[in-house]
Amino acid sequence: MGIYYGNNLIIIKFAGIFELTNFISIDSMSNDIKIRKGLDIKLQGVAEKTVSTAPRSKKFAIKPTDFHGVTPKMVVKEGASVKAGEVIFFSKYSDSVKFVAPVSGTLTEIRRGAKRRILEVIIEADTEDTYVDHGSKDVSQMSGTEVKEHLLAGGCWPFIKQRPYDVIANPEEAPKAIFVSAMSTAPLSADVEFLLKDRMDDFKTGLEAIAKLTSGKTHVCYDAKGSGLFSGINGVALHKVSGPHPAGNVGVQIHHIDPINAGERVWVVGPEDVAIIGSFFRTGKFQADRMVALAGTEAPKNAYYTMRIGTNVHDVVGKISSSVRIISGNVLTGDHIANDGYVGYYANEITMIPEGKEHRMFGWLPFKDNHIPSMSRSSLSWLFPNKRYKVNTNLNGEERALVVTGEMEQVMPMDIFPMQLLKECMAANIEKMENLGIYEVAPEDFALIDYTNTSKIEAQSIIREALDLMIQEVG
Amino acid sequence: MSFLRKKLDDLKRPFEKGQKWEKFAPAFSAFDTFLFVPDHTTKKGAHIRDAVDLKRTMMVVVLALIPALIYGMYNTGYQYFSQTGEAFTFFDAFLHGAWKIVPMIVVSYAVGLGIEFIFAIYRGHEVNEGYLVTGLLIPMIMPVDIPLWMVAVSVAFAVLIGKEAFGGTGMNILNPALMARAFAFFAYPTYMSGNKVWVSEASNVDGISGETILGSLAAGKEVSYDMWSMFAGAIPGSIAETSTLFIGLGALLLILTGIGSWRIIVGGFIGAAAMAFLFNLWGANALMSFPWYQHLIVGGLAFGIVFMATDPVSAAQTYKGKWIYGILVGVFSVMIRVFNPAYPEGVMLAILLMNVFAPTIDHYVIEASIKRRKKRLATVTAKSA
Numbered sequence: 072m073g074i075y076y077g078n079n080l081i082i083i084k085f086a087g088i089f090e091l092t093n094f095i096s097i098d099s100m101s102n103d104i105k106i107r108k109g110l111d112i113k114l115q116g117v118a119e120k121t122v123s124t125a126p127r128s129k130k131f132a133i134k135p136t137d138f139h140g141v142t143p144k145m146v147v148k149e150g151a152s153v154k155a156g157e158v159i160f161f162s163k164y165s166d167s168v169k170f171v172a173p174v175s176g177t178l179t180e181i182r183r184g185a186k187r188r189i190l191e192v193i194i195e196a197d198t199e200d201t202y203v204d205h206g207s208k209d210v211s212q213m214s215g216t217e218v219k220e221h222l223l224a225g226g227c228w229p230f231i232k233q234r235p236y237d238v239i240a241n242p243e244e245a246p247k248a249i250f251v252s253a254m255s256t257a258p259l260s261a262d263v264e265f266l267l268k269d270r271m272d273d274f275k276t277g278l279e280a281i282a283k284l285t286s287g288k289t290h291v292c293y294d295a296k297g298s299g300l301f302s303g304i305n306g307v308a309l310h311k312v313s314g315p316h317p318a319g320n321v322g323v324q325i326h327h328i329d330p331i332n333a334g335e336r337v338w339v340v341g342p343e344d345v346a347i348i349g350s351f352f353r354t355g356k357f358q359a360d361r362m363v364a365l366a367g368t369e370a371p372k373n374a375y376y377t378m379r380i381g382t383n384v385h386d387v388v389g390k391i392s393s394s395v396r397i398i399s400g401n402v403l404t405g406d407h408i409a410n411d412g413y414v415g416y417y418a419n420e421i422t423m424i425p426e427g428k429e430h431r432m433f434g435w436l437p438f439k440d441n442h443i444p445s446m447s448r449s450s451l452s453w454l455f456p457n458k459r460y461k462v463n464t465n466l467n468g469e470e471r472a473l474v475v476t477g478e479m480e481q482v483m484p485m486d487i488f489p490m491q492l493l494k495e496c497m498a499a500n501i502e503k504m505e506n507l508g509i510y511e512v513a514p515e516d517f518a519l520i521d522y523t524n525t526s527k528i529e530a531q532s533i534i535r536e537a538l539d540l541m542i543q544e545v546g
Numbered sequence: 547m548s549f550l551r552k553k554l555d556d557l558k559r560p561f562e563k564g565q566k567w568e569k570f571a572p573a574f575s576a577f578d579t580f581l582f583v584p585d586h587t588t589k590k591g592a593h594i595r596d597a598v599d600l601k602r603t604m605m606v607v608v609l610a611l612i613p614a615l616i617y618g619m620y621n622t623g624y625q626y627f628s629q630t631g632e633a634f635t636f637f638d639a640f641l642h643g644a645w646k647i648v649p650m651i652v653v654s655y656a657v658g659l660g661i662e663f664i665f666a667i668y669r670g671h672e673v674n675e676g677y678l679v680t681g682l683l684i685p686m687i688m689p690v691d692i693p694l695w696m697v698a699v700s701v702a703f704a705v706l707i708g709k710e711a712f713g714g715t716g717m718n719i720l721n722p723a724l725m726a727r728a729f730a731f732f733a734y735p736t737y738m739s740g741n742k743v744w745v746s747e748a749s750n751v752d753g754i755s756g757e758t759i760l761g762s763l764a765a766g767k768e769v770s771y772d773m774w775s776m777f778a779g780a781i782p783g784s785i786a787e788t789s790t791l792f793i794g795l796g797a798l799l800l801i802l803t804g805i806g807s808w809r810i811i812v813g814g815f816i817g818a819a820a821m822a823f824l825f826n827l828w829g830a831n832a833l834m835s836f837p838w839y840q841h842l843i844v845g846g847l848a849f850g851i852v853f854m855a856t857d858p859v860s861a862a863q864t865y866k867g868k869w870i871y872g873i874l875v876g877v878f879s880v881m882i883r884v885f886n887p888a889y890p891e892g893v894m895l896a897i898l899l900m901n902v903f904a905p906t907i908d909h910y911v912i913e914a915s916i917k918r919r920k921k922r923l924a925t926v927t928a929k930s931a
Contacts, residue, residue, distance in 0.1 A: 112594075332923040396593060403592045424594070427587050430551055434583030435601035437609065437803070443597035448803040449606045450597045466586040468599025469579065472674055472716030475603060476863040477807060486919075488864060488912055506916045521592035525603050529591040 103295065104327045106314025108484040110446055110519055112258040114402070115459045116423075118364035120265055122375045125363075127198075131174050131381035132191040132413040133159065136406075138229060139535075140238045140542065143170070143189050145181065152177045156203035156226060156357035159192055167242055171226030173359050173381045175201045191413065194381075202356040210276055210352050215283040222280070227351050229416065230344035231281070234325060234337045236538045237513035246338040248287040248329050251278070253301050253342045254294040254312060256319035257401040257518075261364035261419040263293075263342045264300045265375065270346040271300070277349030278307060281340055292324045317484065322516045326485045331510045341417055363387075363414065367402075367423040368461050369395040378414065384421060385411045391423070396464050398422040403518035404531070427465025435468070443467060446481070446523045468527055475525040482519035485511065489520055493530055496537035501544055504537060514538070554578055572666040576673040604675040606805045610796035611682055611786070611853065617779055618786035619643030622690050625782055626746040629754045643690070646746060647785055650685035653694050657701045658684075665710050674715035676722075676859075677705070683723035683853060686786035687846065687894075688730065689743040696734055700726040720901045721860045724894055731894070739889060744782035758782050759844045763833045764887035776843045787849040790842070797852040806856040809865060813872025814851035814879075818842055821880040833884045847879050850893035860901040864911040871907055875900045 135143040143160040147153055153172040162168040172178075176196040184190045205225050210218070219242060222228050233240040240246070253263050267274050282289040288308045293301040295313035302309065310328060317323050321339045331337055340348070347359050359380040366373055371388055378387065384397055391397060391410050398405035399415040402422050406415055414421060434440050441451040444460040452458070479489040487508040495503040517530035524530065558578065561571040578584070579601070588595060623639025634642075658681045659673075666673040684701055708725035709718045731738040741757035742749045748756030759769050759781060771781055779789025787793075800806025822838035829835040842848065855861060855875045862871035875896050882892025889895075 330922065332919075332926050335926070398593055402594045405593065407593070422593075428585045430582035430585050432550075432582050435579075435599060435605065437602050437606045440597060445597035447596065447598035447603070447805075449602050449805060452597070462594045464587040464593050465583070465595070466588055467583060467595045467597050468601065469584060469586065469672060471600040471672070472714065474600060474674075474676060474716050474859055475805075476858040476861070477865065477868070478804075480865060486915055488915065490863065491908075491912060506919065507912070508915075508919060518592050522594060523596045523598075525596075525598050525600055527595065527599065531591040 102308060102328070103311040104292070104313070104318070104324065106312065106318040106323065106327075106484045108481055109256075109315035109317055110482050110523065111256065111315045112402075112444060112522070113457070113459045114258045114367070114444075115461045116367040116370060116373050117259060117459075118261065118366045118373045118375055118420075120262070120375065122362065122377060125376040125378040125382060125387045128196060128379075128383040128386040130179075130193055130195055130383050130413075131172075131176070131379065132193045132383070133170055133173065133381055134191050134413060134415065135160070135170075135189050137416040138162075138170070138239055140236075140539070141168070143192075145189070145192075147172075147178050149178055149181055153194065154203045155200045156205070158226060159194075160189075162239070165239075165241060165243075167223050168228050168239060169223065169226050170229060171203075171357050173357075173379050175199075202358070205351070205355040205357075207355045208352045210280045210283075213280075213283065215285075218280050218283045221352070222348065225351050226357050227348050230340055230348060231284075232339050234322060234331055234339060234513060235510035236542055237515075238542070240336070240338045244336050246285045246287065246336045248325075249281055249285050249289040249338045249340065250321050250325050250328075251281075251289070251291045251340050251342055251345055252319055252321040252324055253291055254297070254319045255401075255419075256314075256316035257403055258316070259364070259366035259420065259422055260319075260401050261362065261375070264297050266343050266362045266419065267346060268300060270343075270350075273346040273349035273353065274342070275304060275349065276352050277340075277345035277347070278304065280348055280352055281338075281345065282306060284338065288329075290324070290328055292321070292328075294319070314484070317482070317516060317519060320513075320516055322511065322513045323484055326487075326511050333505060333510060335510075341419075343419060344417070361419060363418065364420045365423075366420055367398075369423040369425055370421070380414075380416055382414050383411065384408060384414055387414075387421070388423070394426050394428075395423055396426050398424070402462070403522060404515045425461075425463040427463030429463075429465065431465075447478070447525070466527055468525075470528060471526045473526050473528065478523060478525060479520050479530075482523055483516075485516070487511065489517065489530075493517075493520075493528070493533055496533050499537070499540055501541065504541065505545075509537060509541060551582065554581065569670075570667055572670070572672050573663050576663070576666070579672075601675045603805055604678045606799065606803050607679045607853070608682060610799040610806070611679075611686065613792040613795045614786040614789060614849065615647075615682070615686060616640075617789045617792040618686060619647050621779055621788055622646060622746050622785060624780060625744075625756075626754070629745060629748075630751065631753075642746065643785075646690050647685060649694060650688065650692075650697050651682060653697050654684045654701050655681045657698045658705050661702065661705045661710070665714060669714070671714075676715045680704070680722045680726075684726045687723065687727050687784045687849065687854075689738060690746050690785055691743060691749060692730065692734075692737050696730055696737060699733075700730040703729045716859055718859055719905075720898055721854050721857045723857075724854055724898055724901075727894055728898060744784070756782050758891075760833075760883060760891055763836055766832050769836075773840070773843075776840060781844070784846060784849075787846040790848045793848045793852050797848075800852065800856065806852065807858070807861065807868050807872075809868040810856050810861055810872035810875070811852055813869045814847075814855055814876040815842060817873035817876025818847055818851075818880050819876070820873075821877045825880065825884050833887065841880055841883070845883070845891050846893045847876075850879065850897055851875060854893075855897050855900070860904065862904040862907045862911075864908050867904070867908045867911045870911075871900055871904055874903070 142163040144163040155175045158169045174196040176194045179195045180193040182191040231240045290308045292310045295311040399418045437449045483489045492507040514531040514535045520530040560567045561574045620640045622643030627634035704722040704726035708722040712718045745756035748754040801808045822841040825834040878896035879893040
């Protein structure tokens with residue numbers, strides 16, 4: 072129970088003195104999911120639904136840091152020329168997983184960081200792309216193994232990620248189900264229907280292909296408030312999902328539809344990635360074009376752009392002052408990138424918000440500074456549920472001991488005790504982490520806890536480290 | 547403002563890393579962040595953060611305490627003047643109380659924050675804001691005539707043994723403010739119980755009787771106060787515990803802001819009412835037959851449930867656990883009142899007892915979720931086998 076902001080209303084629930092079920096109701100009669108806990112953060116700078124094509128970048132980059140846990144083994148040397156779709160590196164510990172060039176051109180630089188870790192593989196693009204041709208395929212005639220091999224050969228495998236652990240799927244394993252969340256509820260996120268409305272053929276082909284990778288069901292979850300773009304798809308289990316963020320997180324959907332037990336694998340694919348896979352089957356080319364929402368108050372224009380994966384952000388937004396933070400992704404889970412950095416592999420948003428490097432006098436007084444949104448009613452911002460806020464990156468306080476209880480549960484719509492799980496993660500107690508549901512969560516499911524918690528602890532990175540420990544110890 | 551900021555930044559320099567006063571940085575930072583929310587930006591995780599922080603949370607609780615505190619100051623004077631028979635105005639009564647209570651608050655903050663600062667410097671972490679609340683709570687639950695040095699010793703005990711020994715803020719098992727009171731109660735019983743301590747100057751002036759309602763009931767005497775006096779708080783007792791009305795205002799703020807757990811507060815009153823109702827049915831003595839609704843408005847029950855049982859660190863942490871914890875606090879408060887005539891106020895011991903059991907309650911609530919998960923796994927393994 073507690074507080075739920077969303078759908079433009081606030082309900083303060085004091086009903087239900089005895090809370091026998093404080094979780095989410097799954098409508099047992101249908102496959103629909105209604106999420107009640109969570110928080111929609113309403114921000115200024117929503118991308119308008121117009122599409123422009125971003126000018127083609129001179130440089131593109133694939134960033135191994137986008138692929139958590141992958142140690143790249145380079146195939147192409149600096150100075151060599153590559154075609155679009157040509158393998159540039161593969162995963163050292165899973166060598167069938169290959170990463171390909173998004174454009175044709177010359178591999179000019181392998182940028183390394185501390186301990187010679189590869190950060191960016193930069194390709195100077197030709198003016199026109201020449202592609203590696205894998206030949207167009209009729210998915211309906213292919214077996215699961217053929218689909219898998221075709222995806223691996225074509226460099227599309229990195230689009231397939233697995234839960235638990237939120238890493239690229241291991242092609243040797245068999246998932247019990249595949250999930251696609253065709254919706255996003257994160258603040259300022261791209262509208263998935265808008266991304267896919269002109270690519271439905273690609274999307275359906277992609278779905279048909281990935282569905283062959285599992286002997287179980289393939290689930291597609293879509294927004295109950297949407298226009299019904301996805302409602303007629305055949306061959307998959309469809310679920311209408313409603314409620315505040317994180318209802319759109321695929322992990323939340325899995326939890327309510329087919330939760331992951333110890334030892335099980337579920338694969339997840341982003342909605343637009345399904346369409347990219349579909350276009351790969353139809354054309355035989357790795358043509359990784361995305362629609363990206365340029366959002367946030369500091370963006371030169373709030374609109375959608377089509378761009379190739381690995382585009383240099385400078386070519387899209389121009390020169391930006393250093394007092395602006397450019398985020399590849401959304402404000403809750405995205406990565407901070409430099410002004411001349413590259414858009415992340417999986418990102419459908421670029422968000423630009425002001426840095427918050429400023430002091431606020433007596434800003435800790437309750438009911439003061441109500442221009443900063445707050446889930447807590449120690450600020451008056453809850454009185455204006457429809458207001459859109461301009462936010463910056465200030466921490467609005469300092470890290471403190473965990474004191475307040477009950478607030479994390481308000482934004483965790485799963486049968487999981489978030490604070491207890493976080494504490495066990497910090498203590499690296501594997502058995503207790505298993506008991507408390509570590510297999511069912513990904514860092515993004517703790518993003519709202521990052522945002523709302525009074526003690527300013529970094530929940531997402533605690534979960535990420537715990538998952539890495541689980542990979543090491545349990546696998 | 548920018549002038550002040552510049553001045554602070556200048557003053558801060560010797561406290562920075564590698565400078566000569568580096569060790570004392572937490573102490574300086576406590577003052578600095580009192581004036582200004584720092585310019586720290588997000589480094590990892592979510593890029594934006596909620597406006598709430600621990601300082602703000604604690605200040606809401608302090609605000610919620612203010613009505614009961616002000617009424618407590620007034621009531622101290624009111625009890626004194628009405629028993630001596632002197633003519634007085636609201637201000638006379640308030641000043642009489644303030645003159646006694648403000649020094650207690652000063653001592654409590656000075657000693658408690660002093661220890662907190664030393665530990666922060668010693669352990670190299672920031673000063674946590676929890677003591678802003680604890681330090682105000684402690685004087686509010688003491689008898690008005692307790693010597694200041696006893697306040698100081700109790701505070702030192704609560705902070706050192708009750709909190710820092712367990713690892714500091716967020717780690718303590720028991721509510722520190724109640725630790726202070728329990729310490730004073732067992733160490734200096736003559737100042738903390740009986741019928742001579744609850745009204746200002748009762749032990750010095752013969753004409754004043756300082757008996758509380760629960761005290762008279764335990765002694766088998768009639769209660770001479772009407773319902774309104776009990777509810778509004780014009781009765782003898784610990785400084786700020788008497789007025790259910792003004793405690794209720796604080797409770798309202800805590801519940802509306804979500805800072806205090808409404809589950810614990812509602813559960814506590816339900817538990818106390820139910821227990822008292824059962825005793826009413828039994829009705830073997832004056833305390834048992836004391837009407838259940840009056841149990842809720844006399845003594846420290848309301849204050850304890852609203853401000854001490856809701857301390858998130860020492861209470862149960864799960865939603866269901868909070869219900870159970872709250873209800874049991876209420877049940878035990880009334881049970882101790884009725885069964886222990888030597889010490890008619892039970893809420894302090896009831897909360898301390900439940901503080902100890904809170905982790906156990908949570909354990910069983912969480913165990914239920916773990917069982918669901920294990921059962922799910924067992925079904926899957928059974929199917930595939």
